[in-house]
Amino acid sequence: MEHLTGKQKVTIMIAIMAAMFFAAINQTIVSTAMPRIAALLNGMDHYTWVVTIYMLTSTISTVLVGKLSDIYGRKPFLMVGIVLFMVGAFLCGTSVNITQMITYRGLQGVGGGIIMATAITAVGDLFAPRERAKWTGLLMAIFGFSSVIGPTLGGWMVDHMDWEWIFWIFLPIGIVAFVLIMLLFPKSVRKYNESIDYWGSLFLTLTIVPLLLGFSWAGTKYDWGSPQTIGLFAASLVSLIIFILIERVVKSPVLPLSLFRNSVVTISSVAGFLMNAGMLGALIYLPFFVQGVEGISPTYSGYVTMPMSISMIILSALTGRWMTKSGKYKRFALIGMLIMTAGMVMMAFMNSIPVAIAIMVFFGMGLGFGMPVFTLAAQNAVKPTELGVVTATSQLFRNMGGTIGIAVMGSIMTSRLANNIKTASASGPDLSSADPEVLKQLAPLQNPQILLDKPQLDQLQASLPTEIQGMVEQLVQMLRDALSSSLTTVFLSGAGLVAIALVLVLFLKELPLRSSAVKPGAELEKKQGTAVAEPS
Template sequence: MDELSHKRKVTIMIGIIAAMFFSAINQTIVSTAMPRIIAQLGGMDYYTWVITIYMLTSTIATVLVGKLSDIYGRKPFILIGIVFFMIGAFLSGFSKDIFQMITYRGIQGIGAGIIMSSAFTAVGDLFAPRERGKWTGVMMAVFGFSSVLGPTLGGWIVDHMNWEWVFWIFLPLGIVAFILILMLFPKVPRKESESIDYWGSLFLTLTIVPLLLGFSWAGTKYDWGSEQIIGLFAAAVVFLILFIFAELKAKSPVLPLSLFRNDIVTISNLAGFLMNAGMMGALIYLPFFVQGVEGISPTYSGYVTMPMSISMVVISAFTGKWITKSGKYKRYAMLGLPIMIIGMVMMAYMSTIWVAVLAMIVFGLGLGFGMPVFSLTVQNAVRADQLGVVTASNQLFRNLGGTIGIAVMGTIMATSLKNNLVSKMQSGGGVDLSKVDPEIQKQLAEFQNPQMLLDQPKLEHLQTTLPADVQPLFTKMIDMLRSALADSLTTVFLSGAALLVVAIVLVAFLREIPLRTSNRLPEDAQKEGKKPQGGVSEPVVNRG
């Protein structure tokens, strides 16, 4: 798309960013509103499926659309993604029960996956790698801004309006994005030599579904060693083997295995996997400290994480500009990851809310430096006709990292908490309830589960109903639980920091090649008798 004017490219990017913001804000706005929505619809037992189905459909759509957009172009898929997302959002507002909500959120997930995959790839179509840096930074800033605005707006809507407007309020923005892309984004003719890899797509889907379900349910719905979880992981392995055989024989594989012979793609994807695993797996438990250990209400706990999003927004925008100006990117990943580790270690030893806020700011700075890098590195290392599939592979690894990180950190949290409680009981820190009235014993026994620390209204209600002579026992029990929870969170955050240390080691081996000022690889330019641009003198992709 080198023939497009810079002004038209910028206008197209406005439409792409609008589509991305439409998708991102609809994810974050739901986070604070969903508990209230589920309370009204009923079906709390199926609450996790509202989240799981979205994750499943968006991940599958992301990776499948990557190759299809290389064949048919990005425009039709961005438009299809917006339509799917709008239909899902519109129908979600009409949900009458939890099962309808799950179905419509699944449709939204399909749209979100298509939008995210196509949007990041479209940047690669419009701009040369050297210019992509600033736009990647802007797109990361969009995510940060939506994570600041969304939760607060979602809470405000369910408090002051009908909950349906959580899904409907940004529908006009989706219409604007659709029109902008329809009118301005050029249509690319289909590559007739390419065919659709049906078997590869089927086996890849059948690999992802049990894998994500296994990690989502392990340690929560089922034990790690249960028949259900082992069965899911076994199914994922079987379908993975079938997928590899299908890809080796496919004419146009949906996820070419040759990509992973490119060391830049492999290291970038693994680093992105570890970064998301450490980040998501640890940050998901920050509310346990804010609400459980410090006793801050859910309304105000959101303000503790807000500084992280703000610092990420600011730094990611600047990082993109600096990458574009210098043509270098590895230094920003090597700078961002250590800063993230410092923030994570601060979380491990935080003792007050203000330390938690400072840790969030530091962690956000590291994210701002590191997050824009890895989608840029993989796009810079492949031919233009592989942009879609390589971008999809990068997002697939990030999604898997977040899901697996949450599951593993959850197991670490549960195991550590159990051991800490036993240790404190054995050291005399437990509460002797043998002399307390049996009815009160039953009430207090319920609160020996540390998760009850998150139900502050129930805690306060129980405390006001207890006799005066039992109040000291209740206070001692709550203090013991908070201490055990705090120690367990230290283990979780240090585990997240350890994953980020491994990511740094990987990035140290990342081969940095100058960002090209053209979408053609050097060998392609040489075949056309033109001088390579961007200072690269060797092929950077293994074509298999």
């Protein structure tokens, strides 16, 4: 679609950005509210599953739709993705228990994965890599903008309205996005010389699902060395081997293995995996610090993360322009990973809300520098005919990183919290001689879940007799200290993963971003020879 006029491209980008904003705002609005929603649905033990299932289903749909959109075009998948996302969002608001919430979030994830992958690929269809950098930065800025208003609005709504409206309030935007895509997006043309890789798609799914389930359940539902965990990892390994054998012989593979002979694609994918694993695995627990340790309500919790989103918006837009102007991208990835690593180390030792806000601004700068780079670098390194599948591959690794990171950090969080509470209880208030009725009243304070439901905690403290208020305060502080110590371990673990991504970026080969006037691969041939011009 690079042949379209500038006006036509801008019009199409309006439709794409509307779809992107719809998917993004519906993710960010639940971030600060989900701990409270999970508590209200009596499902804090399955809190990470609400996030993990979304990442799981979006990961699968992302990689499968990549090749399909190369065959059938982007338009039908954008429309299907919006519809599935809207249905999932509506059903989430009807949930009466955590199981239903997890199920409907899974459906939402299918739609979200389709929207995000297809929208980013469509930008690649419209613009050459050098101009694409500017638009990629704007898309990241849109996601950042949704991160500004989403958490704050979600926190306010869960404090002042029925939580169901968190999932329903932006449904009209979904309708607008659907209509814009239907009317403005060019008609898709099927490539009849391409076939669908059904067996490859099946075994790719059978590789991803048990792998992510294994990481999600290990350390929580099952021990890491349990037969169930080992069985899931073994099933994933067997499916991976079968998948590789299939992809070596099929005519049109769903995930061409030849992509990974390209060092730019490989390093970008792995670095994106590690970046998301560390970043999302740790940031998902930021509300636990703000709401649980510091005792801030969800409404004001959103204000803590808002500065991070604002700095990300500014730096994402600027980074896109700088990459377009210079044709370079590696320096921005290096700066971004360095700042993110330092920011997460600082998160491990934050001890107040003002300090947390300052760290969020700093960390958001790192996100702004680093987030737009890896998909753009991978797209720039392959032929235009592989745009959909390489974009899907990049998103696959990012989503898997986020999913595995959340699961692993959840396991670390759970085990550390249990150990910390056990240790703190040994030196805490002596309840052995307490009246049984008093022990019954204090029972909720044995569960750190109470810290995330401030109204319930305030109500409980107000209802207890005056003579045991000192003991109550000790128990609450004990829980907060245990939670804070556990979060320190989580943030440091995330920083370690992002630091590894930083090291990988050092080895990222920088290929000049081609302009629309240059034939794909021509700059590469000129600088490095024709042997590198076919990186796939």
